[in-house]
Amino acid sequence: MKIILTIVTCIILATIITGIRYEIKGVAGNQKRLKKMMAINIVSVFGLLAIALIPNLAFAASAQAAAPAAAQASSGLKYIGAAFSTGLACIGSGVAVGQAGSAAIGAISEDSSIMGKTMIILGLAEGIAIYGLIISIMILVAQ
Template sequence: MNIWLGTIPFFLLATVGALLLLKRRRRSGLTVLVGINAAIMAGALILVAAAWNAAPAAASNLQTTTAAATSSGSDSSALIAASIAVAGSSLGAAFAVAYTGSAALAAMSERPEIFGRAMVVVGLAEGIAIYGLIIAIILIGRA
């Protein structure tokens, strides 16, 4: 089981506890929650500082390390480019579908017979995400 899925009950209990604390003691409960949030933020900053200053792991064989580093450099940049292509095209498609979908619904409320033409426009807007996915597949194939 994923560790993040295992923390869901903890967060649900913490949320219920926070709501009960705020319901019973409004002012002092808020002070307690702000203090807990400050402690969690301080712990997170300590972890980030420790990770930032950590030394890289020592490699036992320098030759395999350099070979892996040279091959993973181009692979990682191709994967980053693929993720940017998918993310950018998905965001663009989301905005396009939001605007064209709302305009299509507004037009269909006045004239229901234009349903087919309105859905074609929304489908063309969704095609932007498919283009990004195709570009990502091509980039991953070259990696």
């Protein structure tokens, strides 16, 4: 297991160092190169997932350890579900607030009497993140 963690750590560090190098170097203009880098990142993520999951599948054959492992997996999946609900809701809320906020600034600059209406729209967009947080709390509290 230590070997797998060492390999995964090296791959993650190599990805981070490569990203910093390309950020400093500036590769924004070359679309083919960016597509190639994105493909490499996607393949490496799926490779890391395979490396992380294969040992767990190999050791799952033990009948005695299967029940506690299933309980740990279900609690772990609960945390992943809560993270996804909060994260995706916040991403959606950020997109909504970004678009509605820029439109609201333009509308207020033309007619300042509609500021209250634009604040309601922005509040509705922020509500998306709150709903995601509520769902994640419900997931974590559920037994």
